Amino acid sequence: MKVQIFSDCVKEGKNPEILFWVGCSGSFDERAKKITKAFVKILNDAKIDFAVLGNEESCSGDLAKRSGNEFLFQMQALGNIKVMNSYNIKKIVTACPHCFNTIKNEYPELGGKYEVLHHTEFLKSLIENGKLKIPNGSFKGKRITYHDPCYLGRANNIYEIPREILKKLDAELVEMKSCKSKGLCCGAGGAQMFKEPEKGDVDIKDIRIKQALETKPDIIAAACPFCNTMLSDGLKNKVSENSTSILDISQIIEKAKDL
Amino acid sequence: MISYLDNVLFAAALILSISLFIYNFKKILSNIRLGRDENRSDNPRLRLNNMLRVAFGQSKMIRRPIAGILHLIVYVGFIIINIELLEIIIDGIFGSHRIFSSFFPKFYNFIIGSFEVLALLVLISVIIFWIRRNILKIKRFFKEEMKGWPKLDADLILYFEIILMTLFLTMNGADYTIQLNYPENDIYVRAGSYPISQFLVPILQELSLAKLILLERFSWWFHILGIFIFLNYLYYSKHLHILLAFPNTYFANLESKGKFKNIDSVTSEIKLMLDDNNNIEGTDVSEVETFGANDVTELTWIQLLNAYSCTECGRCTSNCPANISGKKLSPRKIMMDTRDRLTELSNKIRSNSENFKGDGKKLLGDYISTEEVWACTSCNACVESCPIDIDPLSIIMSMRQYLVLENSAAPSDLNNMMNNIENNGAPWPFNQQDRTNWIN
Ligand code: SF4
Numbered sequence: 121m122k123v124q125i126f127s128d129c130v131k132e133g134k135n136p137e138i139l140f141w142v143g144c145s146g147s148f149d150e151r152a153k154k155i156t157k158a159f160v161k162i163l164n165d166a167k168i169d170f171a172v173l174g175n176e177e178s179c180s181g182d183l184a185k186r187s188g189n190e191f192l193f194q195m196q197a198l199g200n201i202k203v204m205n206s207y208n209i210k211k212i213v214t215a216c217p218h219c220f221n222t223i224k225n226e227y228p229e230l231g232g233k234y235e236v237l238h239h240t241e242f243l244k245s246l247i248e249n250g251k252l253k254i255p256n257g258s259f260k261g262k263r264i265t266y267h268d269p270c271y272l273g274r275a276n277n278i279y280e281i282p283r284e285i286l287k288k289l290d291a292e293l294v295e296m297k298s299c300k301s302k303g304l305c306c307g308a309g310g311a312q313m314f315k316e317p318e319k320g321d322v323d324i325k326d327i328r329i330k331q332a333l334e335t336k337p338d339i340i341a342a343a344c345p346f347c348n349t350m351l352s353d354g355l356k357n358k359v360s361e362n363s364t365s366i367l368d369i370s371q372i373i374e375k376a377k378d379l
Numbered sequence: 380m381i382s383y384l385d386n387v388l389f390a391a392a393l394i395l396s397i398s399l400f401i402y403n404f405k406k407i408l409s410n411i412r413l414g415r416d417e418n419r420s421d422n423p424r425l426r427l428n429n430m431l432r433v434a435f436g437q438s439k440m441i442r443r444p445i446a447g448i449l450h451l452i453v454y455v456g457f458i459i460i461n462i463e464l465l466e467i468i469i470d471g472i473f474g475s476h477r478i479f480s481s482f483f484p485k486f487y488n489f490i491i492g493s494f495e496v497l498a499l500l501v502l503i504s505v506i507i508f509w510i511r512r513n514i515l516k517i518k519r520f521f522k523e524e525m526k527g528w529p530k531l532d533a534d535l536i537l538y539f540e541i542i543l544m545t546l547f548l549t550m551n552g553a554d555y556t557i558q559l560n561y562p563e564n565d566i567y568v569r570a571g572s573y574p575i576s577q578f579l580v581p582i583l584q585e586l587s588l589a590k591l592i593l594l595e596r597f598s599w600w601f602h603i604l605g606i607f608i609f610l611n612y613l614y615y616s617k618h619l620h621i622l623l624a625f626p627n628t629y630f631a632n633l634e635s636k637g638k639f640k641n642i643d644s645v646t647s648e649i650k651l652m653l654d655d656n657n658n659i660e661g662t663d664v665s666e667v668e669t670f671g672a673n674d675v676t677e678l679t680w681i682q683l684l685n686a687y688s689c690t691e692c693g694r695c696t697s698n699c700p701a702n703i704s705g706k707k708l709s710p711r712k713i714m715m716d717t718r719d720r721l722t723e724l725s726n727k728i729r730s731n732s733e734n735f736k737g738d739g740k741k742l743l744g745d746y747i748s749t750e751e752v753w754a755c756t757s758c759n760a761c762v763e764s765c766p767i768d769i770d771p772l773s774i775i776m777s778m779r780q781y782l783v784l785e786n787s788a789a790p791s792d793l794n795n796m797m798n799n800i801e802n803n804g805a806p807w808p809f810n811q812q813d814r815t816n817w818i819n
């Protein structure tokens with residue numbers, strides 16, 4: 121797999137147009153790594169000039185900030201900004217809505233001003249300018265339901281772009297009971313992913329997966345590595361419905377194009 | 380004949396109720412000022428727009444169509460019928476009767492007619508509201524935090540409205556009956572149209588003229604006194620939102636909901652730490668304030684205004700994933716607790732004046748538990764669903780900041796996660812040097 125590292129590029133006198141921000145889960149989590157690879161395959165297929173920060177990338181700080189640790193958040197942010205500014209980075213794409221939100225909204229006041237895109241926004245622009253073609257048919261007739269990640273939807277008002285991409289697949293897009301601005305959280309946000317839930321009746325992810333399964337989908341489309349993990353865990357508890365799979369939008373495109 | 384005694388009594392009641400209202404309203408304003416500064420003076424045009432759309436236009440109420448339409452009727456009815464208040468006040472002071480009718484008789488007929496139709500619609504809507512709360516027992520009205528006063532408050536308002544509308548229609552009905560049956564009297568002259576209260580005439584005309592006048596006067600007086608009482612009831616009630624929804628939406632957050640404010644003093648401290656030369660412009664390290672919020676005085680004035688504006692409708696709570704999954708957290712409770720604590724604390728400050736040194740209680744701990752604070756997923760569903768742009772999430776985040784930065788009191792799992800970020804740049808114990816391992 122061809123992936124350039126920014127520091128190498130700079131040594132060779134190259135200045136890649138786009139920084140692909142991989143994020144912690146995209147780098148380390150088994151499921152999320154698949155999303156990362158799928159997205160890289162698409163980027164390479166579309167001949168995009170991009171690079172990653174590699175070992176110079178550090179946690180964006182979203183988790184620290186939502187946990188209330190403003191100090192750690194700003195340490196992380198300022199560190200990352202220092203690296204990115206040293207490479208004179210202009211445009212960032214990431215598959216993680218949490219990194220996307222933090223870098224886009226919370227970095228500028230700390231000195232990090234970039235054009236920040238979520239990978240669904242970037243994929244849509246690739247489709248529009250003809251660099252990414254999705255062949256018709258491979259998902260024909262499949263029922264797909266899309267789960268809105270909180271940090272993409274309500275946090276940043278991106279509801280339609282992921283749906284527009286899915287519509288290109290010739291599939292049948294079905295909506296859950298709570299969708300778009302009313303979408304139900306998967307339960308991971310606000311650092312919940314890293315702690316035991318407080319006492320309650322059910323797990324949030326189980327409510328959400330139930331809503332998703334009510335649409336009788338072949339595929340549950342996600343656009344966030346954390347949602348992906350949460351929903352997959354929720355699905356595991358429902359053994360009978362194992363024909364449904366949970367895929368990130370980039371993985372769906374990867375499959376459609378057979379990359 | 381209406382004696383001068385009436386006019387004097389009326390003027391006294393008017394002055395008393397308005398002064399009391401101003402007195403209490405000033406208290407609310409000074410309580411809100413107990414909060415920390417936050418600049419929301421930018422973008423006046425956008426803010427005005429947001430206020431007109433969300434508060435005046437009720438754009439976020441339509442999401443629940445039934446409640447939305449019923450509320451719209453009561454709201455429009457409330458505003459329009461209050462135009463009649465102007466006439467009532469002038470009549471009350473000068474001892475006139477339906478003073479506007481002689482100026483523009485045609486328009487007067489139209490406007491009294493529409494007040495009546497609206498009054499009936501309001502009456503019906505309020506009765507449906509009562510049924511939803513007390514017979515259908517809609518779930519969001521029956522959460523833990525709605526027991527006691529909040530439940531009574533909600534019902535009282537409905538009874539208030541029912542009584543006011545009934546008095547209004549009775550007053551008109553009696554007036555109209557006199558107009559029709561006693562044309563020779565010189566006070567109740569033919570004026571106005573009565574599409575609704577005309578149906579009371581067959582019943583009312585059994586009464587003598589004296590009794591009709593008594594009924595009309597009784598209704599007139601109790602209607603206006605009811606409104607004076609209502610005005611002063613607001614201070615104690617969630618009904619304060621009929622006034623505060625306007626400033627609350629004007630000063631609402633206009634940026635992306637995902638953008639959480641950075642704490643500037645933290646930035647200065649870090650820069651100072653990182654910069655050996657210590658030459659940071661415009662930073663004043665001497666002024667160290669508590670990070671986050673432990674009590675209402677550490678919240679911003681916006682967060683306190685939010686608390687006073689909350690209508691206790693529970694839309695936030697019924698969309699909150701933590702609450703839906705049975706956890707203790709309820710964003711509505713966060714707002715109600717904040718208001719209750721603010722009322723309590725400000726009363727104590729007032730009665731102890733200068734030497735008030737705290738009462739040993741705090742919002743965090745005595746009202747809101749850490750269990751609630753840590754159950755939030757920061758999903759913004761509460762903020763999105765609030766019909767008047769209240770932000771319960773920001774209060775939760777301020778409290779997390781206090782717990783972590785001042786007390787190092789995060790749940791142990793989160794502490795582990797944060798240690799990992801500090802040491803490895805990732806929430807898991809993986810080495811930063813392995814960040815590119817996925818490539819191969
Ligand atoms: S942001 Fe927190 S309080 Fe608000 S709805 Fe989501 S989980 Fe509930």
Ligand code: SF4
Nearest residue numbers: 689690692693695765
């Ligand atoms: S915060 Fe908003 S949605 Fe929640 S109860 Fe108050 S007014 Fe209703």
